Amino acid sequence: MRARVFVTLKQSVFDPQGKTIADALHSLGYAGVEDVRQGKYFELDLATEEAAHARTLAAEVADKLLANPVIESYRIEVD
């Protein structure tokens, strides 16, 4: 199965890169883009056919390595 892990900075954490990208878009004329938050995206190929197991495994590696719980949170999709 494949798990997709989306890691993003928590809302309370300032994102200097996202702010810079938003500023760049504004200078390109995209005033309608109100804010940008940058994150990370991981695709995990997992040796299991059980969605529940895949989700558990993806959460375990996200907790252990992919995300830093001090500043980041994550969301998992499995298919």
Next chain:
Amino acid sequence: MKFGIVVFPGSNCDHDAYHAVKHVLGQDAEFVWHKDTDLKRADALVLPGGFSYGDYLRTGAIARFSPIMNAVRAFAERGGPVLGVCNGFQILLEAGLIPGAMLRNRSVKFQCEHVHVRVDQTDTPFTAACRKGEVLRLPIAHGEGNYFAPPDVIARLEANGQIVFRYTNAAGVVTDEANPNGSVAAIAGLCSERRNVVGLMPHPERACESALGSADGLRVFESAVESLKSGTLVARA
């Protein structure tokens, strides 16, 4: 006194640290490879600066799982003095030996310059030779030095006196202009609750000889020697 200098793949201040403690300070020093599990009977450890594992994923995130880190953690838990400089500090944060995390600098630039830091705590093995409030001029070189911790953690760090170094101007006053990366509470360096683990973003090992523009960094390493002499340091690897 013997300093153990941990070398990760991508460390690039390991030789600077070795030079500072061995040739400038005249102490014993030995490199410890990250795949080793033995700290070679060091009295104090230095996790040097650099770009361990290419800064992939997050700074220090992969190095914290190096085999040597089990020994570093055990040494720290026995009260052994551990100094993390720049990437070494980032590794200590990722390993949870010091609370908090690093964000990209608010300038979104790699900041490479001399800054001033004020020594706010002198009861750590790496500031014992300093005066409280002393201002050190040290170089920084980092892209991710924007220290962050949630407000409740900052309050606890303040209450426990764990904020060891703060970015200030030359007069020792905290100002926004003197903060090179946007760190919360102008934090440049912290210690663990037990005070034996110290991490800072500036590079004391690059400022140990006046020919390099500043010799203020020597105070950090002299502190470790003084702490050992005075019997404050007890653990040995």
